[in-house]
Structure formats: C-alpha cells, structure tokens
Amino acid sequence: MLAMTLSQEIDASRPSSVAAPAAQRLDSSVRRMPPKVMQAREHVFFEGDPITHIYQVEHGTVCLYKTLHDGRRQIVDFAHAGDFIGLGAGGDHAFNAQAITLARLRCLPAGALHEVACHNPDIGMQLYRALSDQLLAARDLLLTVGQRNATERLAALLLALSRRNERNGANPARIALSMTRADIADFLSLTVETVSRTFTKLRQNGTIELAHSSLVVIRDRHTLEQLAAGEAKRSAL
Amino acid sequence: MLAMTLSQEIDASRPSSVAAPAAQRLDSSVRRMPPKVMQAREHVFFEGDPITHIYQVEHGTVCLYKTLHDGRRQIVDFAHAGDFIGLGAGGDHAFNAQAITLARLRCLPAGALHEVACHNPDIGMQLYRALSDQLLAARDLLLTVGQRNATERLAALLLALSRRNERNGANPARIALSMTRADIADFLSLTVETVSRTFTKLRQNGTIELAHSSLVVIRDRHTLEQLAAGEAKRSAL
DNA sequence: CGAGTCGTTGATTCTTTTCAAAGCCCGTGG
DNA sequence: CCACGGGCTTTGAAAAGAATCAACGACTCG
16 A cells, blocks of 8 residues: 555656556547647646547657646646646636647547447446546645655655656666746745755755756655655754 | 626636536446545555556545645635546656545546546547646636735635535625635635734725634625726725 | 633744855856 | 847745644534
8 A cells, every 4th residue: 555655646747647558549530630849938838728639749848737827827737758638527618728848739529539439338437547646646746835845845756757767667766857946846845945945955965966957866765655655854954 | 807807716626627517427437436435634546656546526625736845835726526636648657646525436447437538529528627626726816825915825725615605506795715825825825824814904995704713704895806807906905 | 719721912933034146057059 | 150138947035824832612412
C-alpha cells in the first residue's frame, strides 16, 4: 500500500495504461483525422468551448489549467505522449489546454468516439480507464498541493517525472523538464521564486544536480522519496 | 462560461446527474444486496484494500481522504446521497472512505457491475458520467486549495453546499454542515483554527450568520460569490 | 457531575509571498 | 562577430498570511 501510494504521487502521466494498444484500436475504430500540430504556448482549446474533439498527445507536452478571474492559475495536469485530453461527460470543456512545447495531437471527433465507445465495450473501457487514471492523478496532486511543503512538493514532482522515464525505458535519474519554472509553480501552487529557491536548496544539499535549468539529475533518490512521503525530519527541509 | 465555472467550484456533490434514474437502472441490473449502515467515523474501506464493491450513498455523508505517513490528511471529496464511492479502473482502492455521519450505502459487487456495464452501454455511461463528475470536482477543489486564500476557500465551500441544496429543492440560504471544523480544514487544506477564525470573520462582516456551529445562514450571497471567483478587493478579505 | 470532544480566541512563529534587482541564455540584427 | 533586447531564472530583503502553541468555553454523553 505504501509503495502504491508512492507510485501514484502527482503522477501527472499515465501513458502505460492507454498507450500503443488503445491508440491502435482507436485508429481502426474512429475515422482517422489529420494530426494537429501546436506551437509552444498555443492553446488547444479554452474552458467553456464546446467539446468537438478529444485529443491524444502523440508528441510534446500539453498543460491543462483553470484560472480565477484575477489571473491566478492552477495547472491541473501535464499531458504527455499517450495521454487523452478533453475526456468527460459534459458538453463543454471544463479547463484550458495549452501546448507548452511543440506538440502533435491526434484528433478524435467526440461524437464518433462516443458512438464507438457505446458499441465497443473494449474502447469504452479504455476511455474509462484513462478517465480513472486522471482522477487518481488529480487527487494525488490535491494531496501534494494541500498537505506538502515546498520541498516535498518539488520532490514529489521530480519523482513522478522520474517514474515516467522509468516506464518509458528512459534513464530515471536524468529528468529533462519540458516546463518552465512558472509552469512548475502553477502546478505545485507555489511562486516561481519559491520553486527556484527549492531547486537551489536540493542542489546545495546534494539531492539533485542541475546540469542547466531544465535538466535535473537525481543524486539521492532516497531523500526525494522520504521528502515526498512526508517522512523527512524537519532538519532535512 | 463564467456562470458555468462558478457552478462547479468545489462541487463536492453531483447528485443530479447520477441520482434516481441511474439508481433504478442499477437496481434492476445488478443483484440487490442488503444496504450497509455505517456509524459516524466508521470506515467503509481503506486505501490499498482490494475493490470488492462499489458503493452508492443512500443517506448520510462519507468523506474520501488520503494521508501522508506523518498523519497529514487531505479530504479529496465528500460523498452525499446519490454519489458513487470507489469507482475506478484499478484493482485496489486509492483512498480511504469514512462515514462522517450515520450513513446508509447501497453495495454493488464490483465484478457484477463491471459485467453489466460492458453489456449495457447505458449503465456504462452512467458510471462514466459519475467518474467524470468526480474528476471535475477534484480539479475544482485543486483550484480552490492551490490558489484561493482562506476566506475564498470557505466561501467556495459554502457556495457549493448552497448549490447542492438548491438542486435538491432545499433552501439554498440555509446550510446544515454535516462535517466538523476538522473535516472542513482537511478538505480546504487549512487548520481548524483558521477555519474557525474565517467563519467568525464572515459572521462579523455580515456575510453569513451562524445559528450554531453547524448551521450556516447565507446573508450576502453576492459577497460569497465575489470571494470565490477571486474578484473581491483586498479590503474585503 | 465529570470526562471528553469540539469550537473559539489570543499571542507568537514561521513558511512562503511579495517586491526588487541582477544574471543568464539565446535569437536577432547591425 | 558582437551588441542589444527580451524572456527566464536566480537571489536578496521585507511583508503577510496561515500555522503553531496555548487556553478557555460549550456541548454531549455516560
């Protein structure tokens, strides 16, 4: 149970469960549309837009966020290759989706997808599982944002990205950040200054190494895991 | 779009979409089991438990929460009459579920439910919608916890409860809180002291009235809405 | 009536935010 | 090729909001 909890901490990604197999099945079931290529900082859709398509990330990173009227922003998820964007039962999108890198998206007409899902339990289950994974991720992030301090939040994020690498066969100790400090701040509910200071602190105490601002090397994974689990002593913060 | 956003803020409840109709259909499709009666503070299940049943609240309130190892607790949702508990694609529960009032739950064997959902698209869609609503609620709460200050968080909660009353045909200005200050604190990621002080502040400036500690009367709904939307001036905090 | 839980209030501390400024990286263009 | 400009990151000092520590009052239940 402990291991399971850890493995889900702010796991913004869940490619494993919905990756290649689901994509192939969807390919053959939903009429193929030309993929959409988005420039960095370009929006896929906005909150309130009618849902015409569901998207699946083929390449790049897309951030999903909500805002308050005075501009405060909360990123609720980062979508990476394999992840679905825009799933849900409502008629309108409930959040904004913005590419944060150059990204390529597979476009699935919402109506057709709904149709297929109703007649093909297998596809329906894929979507159900994807939605379920997003709910897990959202609730884990809620625990992170609501209960962890700045250091623990960043540790949890780095670990989640490291595990993603692991699942994808990449080096789990080497993390190439596709998001800016501002994106990380809005995801973890901190300010850019605090994020920056926390990176510096983790670097200075030898937990991580910063090749440059967007390339993190994990030096002491154990410490990160203790921090994320809420087991670190006060002195280590 | 604005109105829609507002109507979803930390909407821990979403009975409308999954209430009576779905319940009836499920009744006829899944073998009926005796309802489970839970005392206040009794647990329905714990994180890591294998999922044997899905539950639907018939009466009372159940809180869903996650914890860190040192005891810090984050309530991720309050489930009220009509709400499903335990939906998801994993084999184990990803959170704890504890009744916070006397509660009656309908028990649905997970296997049978899965079976029925696969053969009956209508039931499948009901579950999909319920899951989708929970995802919306989780992300709204994320915005609340991550970006709003103490006063705004409480305002958002009170408004969500008020809207629930409205949907159920009850008086939207009269809110009977089924949760303690500690529950509210762990839901909004505050301390009991801060929750208590914030209630006092809202009472003193005439926004609400406290008949007693668990009965709130909304006096100035407009102010609550401005607070929750992030439109209030600094002076009003 | 006493024990215990829950809620409120006050004083102080602390983490993070805010405000300010400088450094760095990189692409553009002279 | 190097100067310039702008965005992103880092660092410092001060301020603020919420947490912590402490105590008391209210209500409930044996």
